[in-house]
Amino acid sequence: xxxxxxxxxxxxxxxxxxxxxxxxxxxxxxxxxxxxxxxxxxxxxxxxxxxxxxxxxxxxxxxxxxxxxxxxxxxxxxxxxxxxxxxxxxxxxxxxxxxxxxxxxxxxxxxxxxxxxxxxxxxxxxxxxxxxxxxxxxxxxxxxxxxxxxxxxxxxxxxxxxxxxxxxxxxxxxxxxxxxxxxxxxxxxxxxxxxxxxxxxxxxxxxxxxxxxxxxxxxxxxxxxxxxxxxxxxxxxxxxxxxxxxxxxxxxxxxxxxxxxxxxxxxxxxxxxxxxxxxxxxxxxxxxxxxxxxxxxxxxxxxxxxxxxxxxxxxxxxxxxxxxxxxxxxxxxxxxxxxxxxxxxxxxxxxxxxxxxxxxxxxxxxxxxxxxxxxxxxxxxxxxxxxxxxxxxxxxxxxxxxxxxxxxxxxxxxxxxxxxxxxxxxxxxxxxxxxxxxxxxxxxxxxxxxxxxxxxxxxxxx
Amino acid sequence: xxxxxxxxxxxxxxxxxxxxxxxxxxxxxxxxxxxxxxxxxxxxxxxxxxxxxxxxxxxxxxxxxxxxxxxxxxxxxxxxxxxxxxxxxxxxxxxxxxxxxxxxxxxxxxxxxxxxxxxxxxxxxxxxxxxxxxxxxxxxxxxxxxxxxxxxxxxxxxxxxxxxxxxxxxxxxxxxxxxxxxxxxxxxxxxxxxxxxxxxxxxxxxxxxxxxxxxxxxxxxxxxxxxxxxxxxxxxxxxxxxxxxxxxxxxxxxxxxxxxxxxxxxxxxxxxxxxxxxxxxxxxxxxxxxxxxxxxxxxxxxxxxxxxxxxxxxxxxxxxxxxxxxxxxxxxxxxxxxxxxxxxxxxxxxxxxxxxxxxxxxxxxxxxxxxxxxxxxxxxxxxxxxxxxxxxxxxxxxxxxxxxxxxxxxxxxxxxxxxxxxxxxxxxxxxxxxxxxxxxxxxxxxxxxxxxxxxxxxxxxx
Numbered sequence: 001x002x003x004x005x006x007x008x009x010x011x012x013x014x015x016x017x018x019x020x021x022x023x024x025x026x027x028x029x030x031x032x033x034x035x036x037x038x039x040x041x042x043x044x045x046x047x048x049x050x051x052x053x054x055x056x057x058x059x060x061x062x063x064x065x066x067x068x069x070x071x072x073x074x075x076x077x078x079x080x081x082x083x084x085x086x087x088x089x090x091x092x093x094x095x096x097x098x099x100x101x102x103x104x105x106x107x108x109x110x111x112x113x114x115x116x117x118x119x120x121x122x123x124x125x126x127x128x129x130x131x132x133x134x135x136x137x138x139x140x141x142x143x144x145x146x147x148x149x150x151x152x153x154x155x156x157x158x159x160x161x162x163x164x165x166x167x168x169x170x171x172x173x174x175x176x177x178x179x180x181x182x183x184x185x186x187x188x189x190x191x192x193x194x195x196x197x198x199x200x201x202x203x204x205x206x207x208x209x210x211x212x213x214x215x216x217x218x219x220x221x222x223x224x225x226x227x228x229x230x231x232x233x234x235x236x237x238x239x240x241x242x243x244x245x246x247x248x249x250x251x252x253x254x255x256x257x258x259x260x261x262x263x264x265x266x267x268x269x270x271x272x273x274x275x276x277x278x279x280x281x282x283x284x285x286x287x288x289x290x291x292x293x294x295x296x297x298x299x300x301x302x303x304x305x306x307x308x309x310x311x312x313x314x315x316x317x318x319x320x321x322x323x324x325x326x327x328x329x330x331x332x333x334x335x336x337x338x339x340x341x342x343x344x345x346x347x348x349x350x351x352x353x354x355x356x357x358x359x360x361x362x363x364x365x366x367x368x369x370x371x372x373x374x375x376x377x378x379x380x381x382x383x384x385x386x387x388x389x390x391x392x393x394x395x396x397x398x399x400x401x402x403x404x405x406x407x408x409x410x411x412x413x414x415x416x417x418x419x420x421x422x423x424x425x426x427x428x429x430x431x432x433x434x435x436x437x438x439x440x441x442x443x444x445x446x447x448x449x450x451x452x453x454x455x456x457x458x459x460x461x462x
Numbered sequence: 463x464x465x466x467x468x469x470x471x472x473x474x475x476x477x478x479x480x481x482x483x484x485x486x487x488x489x490x491x492x493x494x495x496x497x498x499x500x501x502x503x504x505x506x507x508x509x510x511x512x513x514x515x516x517x518x519x520x521x522x523x524x525x526x527x528x529x530x531x532x533x534x535x536x537x538x539x540x541x542x543x544x545x546x547x548x549x550x551x552x553x554x555x556x557x558x559x560x561x562x563x564x565x566x567x568x569x570x571x572x573x574x575x576x577x578x579x580x581x582x583x584x585x586x587x588x589x590x591x592x593x594x595x596x597x598x599x600x601x602x603x604x605x606x607x608x609x610x611x612x613x614x615x616x617x618x619x620x621x622x623x624x625x626x627x628x629x630x631x632x633x634x635x636x637x638x639x640x641x642x643x644x645x646x647x648x649x650x651x652x653x654x655x656x657x658x659x660x661x662x663x664x665x666x667x668x669x670x671x672x673x674x675x676x677x678x679x680x681x682x683x684x685x686x687x688x689x690x691x692x693x694x695x696x697x698x699x700x701x702x703x704x705x706x707x708x709x710x711x712x713x714x715x716x717x718x719x720x721x722x723x724x725x726x727x728x729x730x731x732x733x734x735x736x737x738x739x740x741x742x743x744x745x746x747x748x749x750x751x752x753x754x755x756x757x758x759x760x761x762x763x764x765x766x767x768x769x770x771x772x773x774x775x776x777x778x779x780x781x782x783x784x785x786x787x788x789x790x791x792x793x794x795x796x797x798x799x800x801x802x803x804x805x806x807x808x809x810x811x812x813x814x815x816x817x818x819x820x821x822x823x824x825x826x827x828x829x830x831x832x833x834x835x836x837x838x839x840x841x842x843x844x845x846x847x848x849x850x851x852x853x854x855x856x857x858x859x860x861x862x863x864x865x866x867x868x869x870x871x872x873x874x875x876x877x878x879x880x881x882x883x884x885x886x887x888x889x890x891x892x893x894x895x896x897x898x899x900x901x902x903x904x905x906x907x908x909x910x911x912x913x914x915x916x917x918x919x920x921x922x923x924x
Contacts, residue, residue, distance in 0.1 A: 424635075
């Protein structure tokens with residue numbers, strides 16, 4: 001039986017899908033410090049104008065530039081697999097499929113947008129891109145993209161990860177990027193923090209502040225900043241994942257998908273796979289669409305829909321999103337990419353609309369799922385990805401109980417070869433679930449009280 | 463321009479190619495301790511009989527079992543890429559192609575034979591496979607294969623690598639294998655060494671002894687041993703690489719290949735890619751076929767063709783091969799998979815026949831090539847693989863000097879994501895080439911003087 005579908009290069013999607021054209025209620029705008037909507041001009045020192053135009057576009061289909069396609073085709077179209085061995089191990093009547101983004105050279109879905117962003121920056125005349133990275137997935141993907149496009153790349157890596165994950169830093173170096181520990185002495189923001197807290201482990205919030213400062217203060221004006229998730233254009237670039245998956249399921253003769261599952265930190269991996277199916281749902285299809293998060297960072301399942309900053313240091317505009325509060329510090333789970341206080345506005349609005357049914361899963365259940373997957377399907381998944389696998393297994397067991405032949409699709413967003421210490425802790429019984437009492441979430445959310453409130457707009461259709 | 467070719471699952475080769483059917487001079491047999499040829503029965507406690515039959519077979523085409531194909535198809539056919547960006551960086555008129563074996567879940571070509579060997583063992587009623595591993599590529603590939611086929615797997619990992627490369631051990635554990643440091647207290651051989659040298663860093667020779675002992679002393683009789691290179695059946699299983707490559711080059715309209723290049727440690731990666739092209743050469747095609755080794759372990763370029771043991775402890779039969787002597791301890795280069803004193807008998811005989819033109823390259827030149835490759839083609843190669851890349855670059859530069867449109871194919875045997883510390887040393891200028899004076903090779907080769915001598919049989923055609 002065929003368990004894998006490739007597409008030819010010719011079958012690769014030529015356009016990205018922009019869900020902003022189809023959301024029943026339009027997205028509310030980002031707000032500036034004065035509570036008024038941000039204008040494109042205000043973002044111009046941070047992002048190149050061609051990306052800002054994409055960020056605010058409501059055009060449904062947006063052409064993928066030929067040169068971007070050529071680079072993506074180094075590893076795309078990615079394979080779609082049937083998880084026959086996993087199905088057998090679960091004794092489920094469900095057919096489980098997974099879209100394998102782990103085959104990209106940096107090992108995850110992140111290069112899909114890194115290549116596009118680097119290309120648009122280059123088109124706009126930009127020579128150098130700055131960014132931040134936590135665990136290192138995003139930083140290495142952007143280093144990879146800049147290397148192939150001949151741009152300089154500067155990555156501010158959270159100090160504790162910089163020290164604990166030297167291999168990620170080496171990936172970036174091998175691709176020619178400069179990676180420094182944050183806080184660094186290279187920015188005002190970094191120096192201020194270091195003066196007060198010389199031994200700080202750093203944070204994503206601080207690293208974002210440094211990367212933005214390094215971009216906007218370049219006297220040549222040829223530097224811009226890049227973000228790896230959350231924003232509309234990032235989610236747009238990832239929709240190639242779901243568009244390919246749809247073609248591949250058709251090739252396998254699957255006419256209907258019942259459940260689509262992706263893990264969600266900032267939201268771009270989930271949205272990339274799911275939004276083309278959410279489009280079907282908007283137009284009447286009966287599909288359960290499930291973004292999965294850790295119970296220890298329950299942005300979608302327990303965080304309110306608010307206007308909040310994207311970073312701890314309040315450098316970014318206010319975004320309408322589910323948030324645990326910009327001061328919330330998630331527990332040290334191994335899925336570093338899911339340790340984010342907020343959620344992409346497009347994903348948040350789709351939740352408010354009732355189009356998505358978010359789910360939170362405990363860390364230990366996710367590792368159990370990851371190990372079962374590795375031993376049946378052969379791929380060792382990233383800790384983030386294990387959340388999608390755990391939800392797929394929950395759904396497959398439900399199908400077994402109901403005796404239903406469901407079709408389940410999940411996103412294999414990345415491999416775990418750079419994150420094996422989490423498996424070590426799991427095998428040694430050292431993992432915990434970090435249950436999160438209401439008291440620990442409360443204070444960060446209360447910080448939001450003085451900020452503007454987004455409208456909770458529901459069309460009432462779902 | 464198309465830079466990548468996939469094949470469909472249906473286009474995957476259905477048979478392996480056995481060069482033993484076509485070598486102008488037949489392979490000389492392995493010899494036992496008494497100097498007489500080994501019989502299949504003598505190997506029966508070590509390997510299952512179906513694998514022993516393959517080892518001695520001279521049948522040209524051997525069917526790949528359906529279940530093996532089904533598992534290989536999780537990541538095969540692997541893509542063939544045109545290295546357009548590398549060509550551009552070199553300014554060469556040559557067209558450079560590479561066959562990408564790094565996309566397998568363990569990240570190298572090793573699973574091609576691991577899956578086949580595990581399957582034949584299972585067919586023969588074996589429940590448990592033992593093996594040794596140095597740097598960990600082979601151990602993790604066998605752990606992966608055993609996991610998918612439901613066999614137990616026990617890996618003896620050289621102590622120094624066990625301590626220095628905890629991630630490789632974790633990969634094996636995640637796939638359910640047991641990995642112990644060698645020498646261990648679990649075998650007679652291990653205990654003897656530990657009694658004499660309690661702080662030994664271990665060696666591949668000791669680990670082989672332990673793995674064989676653990677197989678042959680299992681009182682249930684349901685354990686066998688598995689080797690990841692050197693032997694005829696291992697090379698056979700790898701020929702799927704070259705057979706796919708030929709189909710892919712045809713699809714791209716390339717009618718003639720001028721140069722085929724692979725790195726060679728034990729010889730299976732090189733042979734897997736090259737032997738189907740060597741077949742063409744035997745039948746008249748004009749192709750340069752280049753196995754590449756480190757200058758610091760110059761088995762093919764400076765080692766004599768002799769009868770020698772495959773391991774330091776002299777547990778294995780005597781094999782007719784190029785060897786630096788079983789006592790030779792290669793310098794600590796990062797390409798651990800190329801640190802082997804011998805070379806596969808099939809590769810050795812093809813060298814003697816003049817079918818291959820071996821080449822040795824310095825470590826630093828290999829890392830320079832690896833970094834250029836990573837920054838142009840986007841994939842960070844394994845240190846072993848960098849030897850093939852360096853030779854391909856040498857050939858591409860030669861084509862530029864000659865102004866010739868050569869077609870160059872090399873094997874990208876694996877990615878380097880688990881071996882980034884070598885890149886770190888390279889960037890810090892800490893690498894050396896370990897030039898090897900005659901005096902350092904001599905003593906190990908002199909050890910061979912008392913052993914039988916193979917005939918140097920050359921048909922004189924090349």
